[in-house]
Amino acid sequence: MSTLTELNELAARVRERLSVLHLGAPLGELETLPGGHSGLTFSITAGPASYVVKAVPPGRRPGGRNDVLRQARVLRALAEAGSVPVPGVVAVDRRQPAWFAMEFVTGEAIEPVLDDHRLDADLCRARMLALPAVLRELHRSGPPALEAAAPFDPAAELDRWSRTMSAVPPELREGAEDLMRSLAASVPTGLPPVLTHGDFRLGNVLCAGERPAAVVDWEIWGYGDPRIDLAWFLLFADHRNFPRLGREIPGLPTEDALLTAYLDGRPAPPDLDWFRALARTKMAAIMGHNLRRHREGRRHDPDQERLPPTIAAMIRTARDILG
Known part of the structure; x- marks a missing residue:
């Protein structure tokens, strides 16, 4: 057929x-x-x-x-x-x-520091500041009784992205082996698993004006450590994390400001820097995988050739965070 x-x-x-x-x-x-x-x-x-x-x-x-x-x-x-x-x-x-x-939910799903847009800087700031409460509520909901699923604890999440990174061509992942060893040597104790989105960021939230109207793109949701979602979300606050890709948005909230909003008076979770390093590792692995597919002709996208500086920066800053 x-x-x-x-x-x-x-x-x-x-x-x-x-x-x-x-x-x-x-x-x-x-x-x-x-x-x-x-x-x-x-x-x-x-x-x-x-x-x-x-x-x-x-x-x-x-x-x-x-x-x-x-x-x-x-x-x-x-x-x-x-x-x-x-x-x-x-x-x-x-x-x-x-x-x-x-x-069909009417709204815009735009990542301020990465997408090509003409949004007002104040609107970008307001949307970004509205998201920590949404993520907090998602994590507060706990794992609903949907299906039996093994939660992704920190070790499992590291193993998942280590395998992806290992398939990235060596010339694109200089320093990755040392980074993976450092992460493996300091895996933190997992927190009780919650429902996680897997790719929570402004680019996956439809906004109507300043208001988050709908969280979309649930393809990789699961149960896991809430710090996995949190560290990934924080990564998109700073255009400097994405050399040759990111754009500066004046007044965009910092990682610290977003973290404070997410915590809402609660103490900061332990070992968050490990997850911040893991988020950068994940981003480097995803970008390296996508660039490899382009170069092998499996998914033609010349724009992928802009990724190497960001891949290198992700690996370098992840190692710096682990210190």
């Missing part, structure tokens, strides 16, 4: 389900939404309502980032809890290729 045929069948299934929710309303076409690298993402209208559809690519297994049913489960659990803003899930189809539909 051709991919086009499978996509047409997927569109028919989506339209059939939404027609039940919107009896007699005109249904739009299933339109591809650009920008995603996990699964397939579409938009569709049903009368006055707009939806986003996430689907498993035809011929692919519904695992990892393509497990859209797993994403739907966490979104429904969070929507029911009501403490973290997420799009509401309106339909789930478990037949293969599986898909789910969620509300």
Whole structure:
């Protein structure tokens, strides 16, 4: 069966389900939404309502980032809890290729120091300062009873990104071996696991004005140490962490200011510097992996050639943090 045929069948299934929710309303076409690298993402209208559809690519297994049913489960659990803003899930189809539909939330998901934008600096600051409370509420919610899942403790998280780093070409990861040894020699005791987003940052939060309207992109959510999410979020506060990539936003809150907002009067968690170093290690590994795929012709993106200075800076500053 051709991919086009499978996509047409997927569109028919989506339209059939939404027609039940919107009896007699005109249904739009299933339109591809650009920008995603996990699964397939579409938009569709049903009368006055707009939806986003996430689907498993035809011929692919519904695992990892393509497990859209797993994403739907966490979104429904969070929507029911009501403490973290997420799009509401309106339909789930478990037949293969599986898909789910969620509300289309109007807003902007822009990473101030990395994305090309013309946002006012004060708006960037306000949005960034609004996020620590969202992350705090996510971590306060604890692990909902969604499924049996082994939590990622600090050692498991280090092992995960060590394997990714080891696949990066040696010329792109100078100093990485020493960094990995230093991290392995000082793995902290894990905190009680909480629900983690896995890629929590402003670029994955739709904002309406200054207000966070919906946290999106839940492909790698899990249970783990809250410091993993926290350190990753803090990394995006300073454009100097991203040589040749980052842009200065006057008045953007510092890592310390964001940490203070997240803690909300609580004491700082222990060993946070280890997680800050791990976040930089993770970023270097991801960027090195993406650059390798480009150079091998597996995903053509010439913009990846801008990454080496940032990869080197991530490794260097991670080693400096561990000291």
